[in-house]
Amino acid sequence: xxxxxxxxxxxxxxxxxxxxxxxxxxxxxxxxxxxxxxxxxxxxxxxxxxxxxxxxxxxxxxxxxxxxxxxxxxxxxxxxxxxxxxxxxxxxxxxxxxxxxxxxxxxxxxxxxxxxxxxxxxxxxxxxxxxxxxxxxxxxxxxxxxxxxxxxxxxxxxx
Amino acid sequence: xxxxxxxxxxxxxxxxxxxxxxxxxxxxxxxxxxxxxxxxxxxxxxxxxxxxxxxxxxxxxxxxxxxxxxxxxxxxxxxxxxxxxxxxxxxxxxxxxxxxxxxxxxxxxxxxxxxxxxxxxxxxxxxxxxxxxxxxxxxxxxxxxxxxxxxxxxxxxxxxxxxxxxxxxxxxxxxxxxxxxxxxxxxxxxxxxxxxxxxxxxxxxxxxxxxxxxxxxxxxxxxxxxxxxxxxxxxxxxxxxxxxxxxxxxxxxxxxxxxxxxxxxxxxxxxxxxxxxxxxxxxxxxxxxxxxxxxxxxxxxxxxxxxxxxxxxxxxxxxxxxxxxxxxxxxxxxxxxxxxxxxxxxxxxxxxxxxxxxxxxxxxxxxxxxxxxxxxxxxxxxxxxxxxxxxxxxxxxxxxxxxxxxxxxxxxxxxxxxxxxxxxxxxxxxxxxxxxxxxxxxxxxxxxxxxxxxxxxxxxxxxxxxxxxxxxxxxxxxxxxxxxxxxxxxxxxxxxxxxxxxxxxxxxxxxxxxxxx
Numbered sequence: 205x206x207x208x209x210x211x212x213x214x215x216x217x218x219x220x221x222x223x224x225x226x227x228x229x230x231x232x233x234x235x236x237x238x239x240x241x242x243x244x245x246x247x248x249x250x251x252x253x254x255x256x257x258x259x260x261x262x263x264x265x266x267x268x269x270x271x272x273x274x275x276x277x278x279x280x281x282x283x284x285x286x287x288x289x290x291x292x293x294x295x296x297x298x299x300x301x302x303x304x305x306x307x308x309x310x311x312x313x314x315x316x317x318x319x320x321x322x323x324x325x326x327x328x329x330x331x332x333x334x335x336x337x338x339x340x341x342x343x344x345x346x347x348x349x350x351x352x353x354x355x356x357x358x359x360x361x362x363x
Numbered sequence: 364x365x366x367x368x369x370x371x372x373x374x375x376x377x378x379x380x381x382x383x384x385x386x387x388x389x390x391x392x393x394x395x396x397x398x399x400x401x402x403x404x405x406x407x408x409x410x411x412x413x414x415x416x417x418x419x420x421x422x423x424x425x426x427x428x429x430x431x432x433x434x435x436x437x438x439x440x441x442x443x444x445x446x447x448x449x450x451x452x453x454x455x456x457x458x459x460x461x462x463x464x465x466x467x468x469x470x471x472x473x474x475x476x477x478x479x480x481x482x483x484x485x486x487x488x489x490x491x492x493x494x495x496x497x498x499x500x501x502x503x504x505x506x507x508x509x510x511x512x513x514x515x516x517x518x519x520x521x522x523x524x525x526x527x528x529x530x531x532x533x534x535x536x537x538x539x540x541x542x543x544x545x546x547x548x549x550x551x552x553x554x555x556x557x558x559x560x561x562x563x564x565x566x567x568x569x570x571x572x573x574x575x576x577x578x579x580x581x582x583x584x585x586x587x588x589x590x591x592x593x594x595x596x597x598x599x600x601x602x603x604x605x606x607x608x609x610x611x612x613x614x615x616x617x618x619x620x621x622x623x624x625x626x627x628x629x630x631x632x633x634x635x636x637x638x639x640x641x642x643x644x645x646x647x648x649x650x651x652x653x654x655x656x657x658x659x660x661x662x663x664x665x666x667x668x669x670x671x672x673x674x675x676x677x678x679x680x681x682x683x684x685x686x687x688x689x690x691x692x693x694x695x696x697x698x699x700x701x702x703x704x705x706x707x708x709x710x711x712x713x714x715x716x717x718x719x720x721x722x723x724x725x726x727x728x729x730x731x732x733x734x735x736x737x738x739x740x741x742x743x744x745x746x747x748x749x750x751x752x753x754x755x756x757x758x759x760x761x762x763x764x765x766x767x768x769x770x771x772x773x774x775x776x777x778x779x780x781x782x783x784x785x786x787x788x789x790x791x792x793x794x795x796x797x798x799x800x801x802x803x804x805x806x807x808x809x810x811x812x813x814x815x816x817x818x819x820x821x822x823x824x825x826x827x828x829x830x831x832x833x834x835x836x837x838x839x840x841x842x843x844x845x846x847x848x849x850x851x852x853x854x855x856x857x858x859x860x861x862x863x864x865x866x867x868x869x870x871x872x873x874x875x876x877x878x879x880x
Contacts, residue, residue, distance in 0.1 A: 231645030
C-alpha cells in the first residue's frame with residue numbers, strides 16, 4: 205500500500221535530514237531516524253535525502269533495500285519478529301512459527317487486516333539461552349509456547 | 364538501612380518477566396512497610412534460573428530463583444530479606460557451583476554491578492586498566508596486548524595486538540577504533556551481555572585501544588535487534604563523558620577519544636569487517652576486497668582497528684593485571700579465557716567463561732545438564748550459523764582454536780547450540796544454504812548463486828531425485844563456495860552443510876555412518 209505523507213510528516217522528515225546532513229556516514233542514522241519517527245522510509249523521501257547527502261536517488265534506494273530492517277511501506281501498529289535461527293529451531297520454533305502464521309492468518313512480511321500486527325522473521329535476538337524467542341516491538345520474550353504467544357497477540361490487539 | 368534486593372535488567376531476564384518480578388517485590392515491600400533498595404543488576408548468566416533475585420545479607424548475596432510474581436508473597440513470609448529458608452533459596456550466589464567452576468575475567472563484574480552506575484564500575488576495579496595505559500606509550504600498550512596472547516573473539520581469532528600494531532605504525536591525520544557489535548550468530552549472546560550488563564568495560568577497552576594506536580574517534584556498530592544494549596551504551600557513554608573518561612583530555616591527560624554508537628540495520632553480512640565499514644560509511648554492506656587491510660585503509664579510507672566486543676572488553680583486565688596474568692590461562696596458542704554461551708536444547712543454558720581447554724562434553728553435561736527435552740543430544744553446532752555440526756564422537760574435543768581446526772570445525776564466537784535426536788540434519792543443511800541466500804551481500808557469485816542452488820540440490824537429495832549425482836553435486840558446490848567466496852559467509856556455509864552430510868549421512872538417505880573410535 206502506498207501512503208500519502210501529511211505536510212507535518214514532510215516537515216519532520218526534513219528536520220531529520222537537516223540534523224544529519226553534515227554528519228559523516230550519516231545515511232543509516234538518518235534512515236533510522238525517519239523510520240523511528242514515521243514508521244517506514246517513504247519513497248518520496250529519497251530525493252531530498254539524495255540532495256542533502258550528495259548521493260543519487262538510486263544509491264539511497266539501494267541502501268534502503270539492502271537492509272532487512274528498513275521498510276518501504278507503513279507497518280501495522282505492532283511488529284512481531286519471530287526468531288528462525290538454529291537455537292530456536294532446536295527448541296521447536298518451526299511449530300511456533302506455524303502457529304503464529306495460522307493465528308494471524310498471514311505470512312512473513314505481511315500485516316493483519318486490522319493493521320494490528322506486522323509479522324517479520326528475524327535471525328537471532330541474542331536470547332538463545334531461552335529459546336524459542338520472539339520480539340514484540342522493542343521487548344523480547346523467551347521460552348515461547350503457543351499459549352504464551354496467543355496471549356501476547358491478544359494483548360497487542362487490545363492495546 | 365534499606366536492604367538491597369537485586370533483580371536483573373538483562374534482556375534475557377526481562378524476556379522471562381524480570382520487570383514484573385521487580386514490580387511485585389516493590390509492591391509487596393510497600394504493603395508490608397518494609398524498606399528495600401531495588402538494584403537492577405546485570406545477569407549472572409544462569410539464564411535457566413532467571414529471573415534470579417538476590418538479597419544482600421551480612422554473609423553475602425543470597426540467590427532466590429527463578430522468582431515470578433506469584434512467588435513474591437511467600438518469599439516475604441519466609442523472611443527472604445534476611446536470607447530466610449524457602450524452596451527457591453539457592454544459598455550464597457558466590458558459592459553456586461556453576462559460578463565457582465568458572466574463570467571470569469572479561470565477565471568479572473557482569474551480574475554483580477548496576478550496569479550504568481559508574482560508581483559501581485569504579486568500585487569493582489573499573490578504569491584501572493586505563494589508568495595504567497595512560498602511564499605507558501602507545502607501543503607499550505600494544506606490546507602488552509600482544510604478549511597477553513589475546514586473539515579476536517569475533518571468530519577469526521587473529522592476534523589483537525598484531526592488528527593494533529599495524530594501525531599504530533600507520534601515519535594518518537585520523538585513525539578509528541570500530542567495535543563490531545553486530546553479533547548475529549545464533550547461539551551467541553556474550554556481546555549483548557557485556558553491552559547491557561557492563562557497558563563501561565567495552566568503553567574502557569575502546570578508549571585504551573584509541574590511546575594505544577592514536578585514534579581519537581570510535582564507533583560501536585550495534586545490531587538493531589538489541590534495543591536494551593543501545594540504551595545502556597548511550598547512557599554509559601554520556602556518563603563517562605561527564606566524568607572525563609571520554610572526550611578531550613581523558614583523565615587529565617593529553618589524549619582525546621570520542622565514542623558513538625551507530626545502529627546496524629539487520630544485515631548479517633555486516634558482521635564481516637569490511638562490509639561493516641561500508642555500512643558505517645552509509646553504503647550498502649558489500650564486502651570489500653582485501654587487501655588493503657582495514658588496519659591500513661579502513662573506515663573512510665583511514666587506518667582502523669576493527670575488533671569484536673569481547674576482544675575489546677578483555678583489554679581492560681589485561682592492562683590492569685598484566686599480559687602474563689591473562690596469558691597464564693588457556694592452552695596451546697589459545698591464551699586466556701573464552702566466554703562460552705550455552706544455547707538451544709540444554710537444561711541449563713547460560714554464560715560460562717572458562718580458560719581454553721575444557722571439552723564440549725564438560726560444557727554440555729556438567730554445565731548444561733544434558734538436553735532440556737530429556738532426549739539424547741545428537742548434534743551440536745559450535746560457532747554460529749557458519750560453524751560445523753559435531754556428533755557425539757567429537758564431544759571430547761578441547762575448546763581450543765587449533766584443536767577445532769583439526770576436526771574441520773570452528774570455535775567462532777563461542778556459541779554452542781545443542782540439538783536432541785529429533786533433529787533432521789538434512790533440514791539443517793538446507794537451512795544453512797537458505798540463510799546464506801537471505802543474507803548474501805550479492806557481490807561474489809559463489810555465495811549469491813551458490814546458496815540458492817544449494818537449497819535446490821538439498822531438496823533434490825531429500826526427495827530422492829538423482830540421489831548419488833546430487834550428493835556429488837552438493838560436495839562440488841560446497842568446494843566452489845569454500846574456495847571461491849569473497850568472505851566467510853559464502854566461504855563457511857559449507858561447514859554446517861558438509862559436517863551434517865559427513866557425520867549424519869543417514870538423514871540424507873545415505874547408509875548410517877560407521878562411528879569412528
